[in-house]
Amino acid sequence: MKIFKLILLIFIAFITTSQEVEEIVVSAEKIEKNILDVTTTLNLYEGDFLDTQEITELGQLSYYVPNFNVQEQEVSYPSFSMRGIGNDSGALTFRIGRFLNGQSMGTTTMSSFALFDINRIEILKGPQPTTFGVDASAGAVNVVTKKAEIGKTYGGFSTGFGNFNRSYIETIHNFTLSENSALRLSTYYVDKDGYTKNLNGGSVNGRGNANAVRLSYTHNLTERLLADVVLYHEYNDSPGPGFKNIFIPSPRDQKNSIYGPVDFRNDELANTKRYLNTYQFLFDYTLNTNSSISFNLQNSSTRTDNYFEADGSFIQLFSAMNNRDDDLESYEIQYNFKNDILSFFVGFNEQTRSASESYEFYFDEGYLMSFLGVDALTSFQYGLPGILDPDFGGAGVFASNRIFDSALDLFSARASYGQAILANYQALPVPLYTENRFDRADEEATSLYFNSSIKVNENLTLTLGYRENETDSTASQSVPDCPRPLLLFGVCQTPSYEISNNFTDPGQGLFKYGANYAFNDDISFYANYSEGRINPVVAFSAVTPAEEVETIDVGFVIVNSKTFLSGAIYTYDFSNYSVQRLNYATGQTELDIMDTATIQGFEVYGSFNFGLNSKVFGSFGNNDAKLGSNTASGQSFDYAGNKWRFAPEYTYSLGIDISLNKFNTILAYTYQDDMFAEESNDPFTLIEGYGLLNLNLNYLMDEYEVSAFAKNLLDEKYLIDIGNTGGNIIGTPTVIAGAPLTIGVSISLNY
Incomplete structure (x- = not known):
């Protein structure tokens, strides 16, 4: 450990030799700041990094982010884990906030979207109560798209193809309409087959298909009033997730490998369809030299249809159709003040959202x-x-x-x-048994928040933030009479019922304290104490207590013309942490409430330029996350001491970017340590550690560019998920294999 610290000190001393400082601006603390001035642990990835690495999904980006995991096996139900904390706790309750241009994409089906024409992505670690609210009790992901640029007219066109019948088209057009306004139109289209073969025809595991368009309009309405409008539409039609059950092997699959094909023999193909629409209206009015008012409106909606094979086998043991409609409306008004000594903002937010979901289950009696x-x-x-x-x-x-x-x-x-x-199967002379279930959740929330920074001297800045939140929630579930009873029992498998529940949470004041010390023009150190809280989860039959967390982060940021380096150590203390567990008496997934739980770790990421033509970049994360020993009621906890879901102990990435004349080559390796896909830590839900090697090649010719990429260059065999419904109900877990070697080429024209 001493040798490691000595090497680290020598490395920092080497990379921080006096250089011209390059300013990096972020909006992680609700207003734009130099990254050297923030008091929040932040991972920043700019649009150029996404483009050169051919990153179009958050799941692809997560391999480069320390202590961050995103499972996007399909667009409608992504799973986020940050420093071991994940698992959304209900249809409308999140630990990790998802935001587009600072505005909430606060339902599960809205939080995965194509990454194209992006300015930057900010990944904020730890609770963000004053900036992003209670939906960000463990952190937040903020995707910032490129705005229309006034005074510039330009465009770009890119098209390409790849294996798995991949075809790709992307366009960008920026138009100056007047000396005060501009319009930006961006389109993105990708279509490809799934990478896992279905022996009965077709394919599965085809996430990433998208047909999207984004219109951005910027207008300086007056010298003081600026308006930004963002209209976004995305349609997805992809082969569905390929849950595979190797304990019920297909006679067509002789190898029965967890990485091999599936055999789904239903009339309906596994498929995911989603419509996503988002409308954002962002206004900023300058009152005087020191103050301004911002006002934001947003409306988002999704319509999702999924058909999936829950048992993961060739037999009709358990399959389902899922349809879901989500809606979100919000507005926010914020007053901002800044002078040489003091800066602060105070705001009010109101948000209404709903999720309406129906299931149709099928099985062979x-x-x-x-x-x-x-x-x-x-x-x-x-x-x-x-x-x-x-x-x-x-x-x-x-x-x-x-x-x-x-x-x-x-x-x-x-x-x-x-x-x-x-x-022991015996065919019965009846069609598939069918049963339906309907779920609905509604929520209305209001927040009042405040954040201030005071410059104590030339080096030291202190910050204080506070938020109050009140929420009204309603949840309901109903099961109608089945179309026909079970043949052998003469009754429906599940008796019909209709249950609803509502709850008003008065909230609790949440504080965030921070300090930033500017060591010199290139280096700053920061520390923060933050409180997070997940609102009580309102289910149709129960209300869980609010989940609370207190965190401490201590970190540093180094920025100059050659170096960008950021790192932090952290600790989390939870109370009333809820963990999903199957209730074996009902077959329903329920929540256990732990008394306490702790997490600690450290992380670092950055890049170093050797010169104009080469640089290295990388990240490293260490995370120690284990569940507590007792429930909040003092009972022993079934999962005591288990590792948290999707919480590898180590993650790292390392890449090199080399330019020679008109050629650019980027070679990057990412690694994730062993992790469990379920908090039960069932031995079969262990996902073994794996590394992926990615290669990107670019050739520049004035306004033209020819590119090629190879993801998973060595064709590593690995899994991205285990468990799912098959393990929870039937007892034979299903697996989803990761993408094999994926290649593609494209040509771009800029004008």
Whole structure:
């Protein structure tokens, strides 16, 4: 450890030799600042980095960000994890905020969108109560798009193709309409097959398909009033996620590899469709030299249709159609003040959002009867709770988190279990059994917030932030009578019901304290203490207590003409942290409330220019995240001491960017350590660590550019998710393989 610290000090001394300072401006603290002046741990990725690395999804970017993981197996339900904290806690409740141009994309189906014509992406670590609100109790991701530029007229066109029948077109046009206004039109189109073959025809795992258009309009209405309008539409139609169940193997798949093809034999192909529309109206009025007022309006909506094979096998054991409509409206007014000593802003925000969701579940009753019988015999054989157990009924024998005994060969037991389900199948003369469920969640929230910075002297600046929040929430769930009863039982599998619940949360004041010390023109140090709070989760049948967290970050930022380097150490202390767990009596996913939990770690990222033609860039993160020992009620916790979901202990990336004459080459390697896909830490949900090598080549010819890319150059075999519905209900987890070698070429014209 001493040698490591010495090397680090020598490295910092080397890269911080006096250089001309290059200013980097961010809006991470609600107003634009030099990155050297912020008190928040921030990972910044500019549009040029995204373009040269061929990054068009947040999931692709996350490999380069320390202690950050995004699972985008399909656009409608991405999963975010930051420093080990993730898992959204309800249809409208988040720990990691998702924002577009500083405005909330605050439902799950809105938070994944194509990355094109981007100015920068800011990834903020730790609670952001005063800047982004309660939806950012663990952090926030803010995507800032490029605005229309007044006084400039230019454009660009790019097209290309690649394997998996990939075709690609992107256009950018910036028009000056007058001396006070400009219009920017950006379009993006990608279409490709899924990278996993379906033996019954077609493919799955095709995330990334998009047909999008963004219109940005900027107008200096008066000398004091500036208006920005952003209109965005995106349509996605992609092969759906390929959950694969290797414990119920297809007779067509001789190898039965977790990385191999799937065999889905339904009439409906696994597919994801989504419509996303967002309208933003941003106004800024200058009152005088020191103060201004900003006023923002936003309306966003999504319509999503998913058909997926939940059991991941060739049999009709459990498949589903999911339709969801989300709506969000918000407005925000903020007063800003700044002089040489003091700066502050105070604002008010009101937001209304809703999520309306329907499910249609299907299964073959012959396989259901086989599953019930085999599950009963298997639970008796191993002395484990099964689906018919009076205390743990509702899920298969191997869905229980209580079975992970080293004396049990879990893989062999599950394999035998799956084979027996196939062997005991008897076809019944009835169509597939169908059942429906409807969920709805509504929320109205108001916030009053304040943030101030005072310059104590030339080097030291102190900050104080505060937010109050009040929320009214309603949730409901209903199950109508099934179209026909089960053949053998004469009743519906689930009796019809309709339940609703509502709750008003008065909120709790949240503080954030920070300090920034400018060591010199190139280096600053900062520290912050921040409080985060997730509102009580209002489900149709219960309300969980508010989740609270206190964090401390201590870090540094170095910026000069050759170097950008930022790092931080951090600690988190949680109370009432909620963890998703299956209730075996009902088959429903529920939340356990932990008494306490802690996280600590460190991270660093940056780049260094050796000269005009070469630079290196990289990141490193270490994260120690384990669940607590007891629930808030004092009971022992089933998952005590387990690792958090999608929380690798180590992540790192390293890349080199070399330009020679008109050629540019970027070679980058990213690595994620072992991690569990479920907080149960079921041994089969362990995703082994993997590294990906990516190559980007560019040749510049005046206004033309020819590019080629290869993602996963070495064709590494890896998994991006394990568990899903198959593991939670049936007891045989399903897997989703990561993308294999993906290549493409394109040609661009700028004018």
